[in-house]
Ligand SMILES: O=C[C@H](O)[C@@H](O)CC(=O)C(=O)O
């Protein structure tokens with residue numbers, strides 16, 4: 001498992017492009033036939049991917065966790081952004097089509113991933129945090145999610161927010177997770193931007209056209225930087241950082257958070273005019 005140590009807002013100010021990318025950006029996830037995992041010291045986040053092809057992939061415990069099994073002290077969110085697949089949790093199978101989301105509760109001993117068609121494999125995005133209690137494993141289908149419409153065509157930020165794991169949805173200890181789809185012709189996410197010191201956030205960009213990129217904005221409001229990112233790359237956003245992006249074309253992204261306070265709208269809002 002790769003280990004990431006987050007920089008604070010002081011070190012951030014001194015970092016060049018390569019250092020920002022090495023610290024805050026995760027590349028190279030979603031390898032066919034593999035499970036990839038990264039451990040981030042901030043909020044003890046584990047970020048990963050599972051792309052099963054012909055054989056099932058098993059979520060094994062990792063030496064760095066010092067745990068008998070992966071979810072001994074953790075909970076897990078799974079979002080499928082690929083072809084149809086299944087997640088089997090302690091013998092119970094959940095079928096996930098594209099944009100279906102699964103919560104796997106603490107204490108689940110065996111988790112494995114399969115694809116229906118190895119030629120169009122499932123792409124499971126994984127996000128895990130420590131958990132103090134067990135909540136039931138539960139799935140929510142994309143079709144059953146009620147979208148929240150935000151933004152407008154005039155400001156190029158028309159998008160729909162789908163909340164899956166949160167206070168009024170699937171229950172969890174600290175994980176809050178959902179995804180946002182940009183309308184065609186809109187390219188700004190999370191603008192006006194915000195911070196939330198109570199939670200760190202992880203942005204996983206998907207459905208980014210291979211010829212296009214998203215300019216992800218980060219940093220404190222008065223000292224922003226950007227990371228140019230391609231499809232299926234992930235940015236870690238500490239509580240002091242804004243997290244917003246503008247694509248050269250529309251795209252989707254999964255947002256997930258760990259920390260305290262699961263109220264989705266617990267955000268410290270910034271005006272556009274405050275940004276530098
Ligand atoms: O804390 C919440 C998150 O930053 C996102 O949910 C914001 C988002 O998806 C958007 O505005 O497009």
Ligand SMILES: [Zn+2]
Nearest residue numbers: 194196201243
């Ligand atoms: Zn946020």
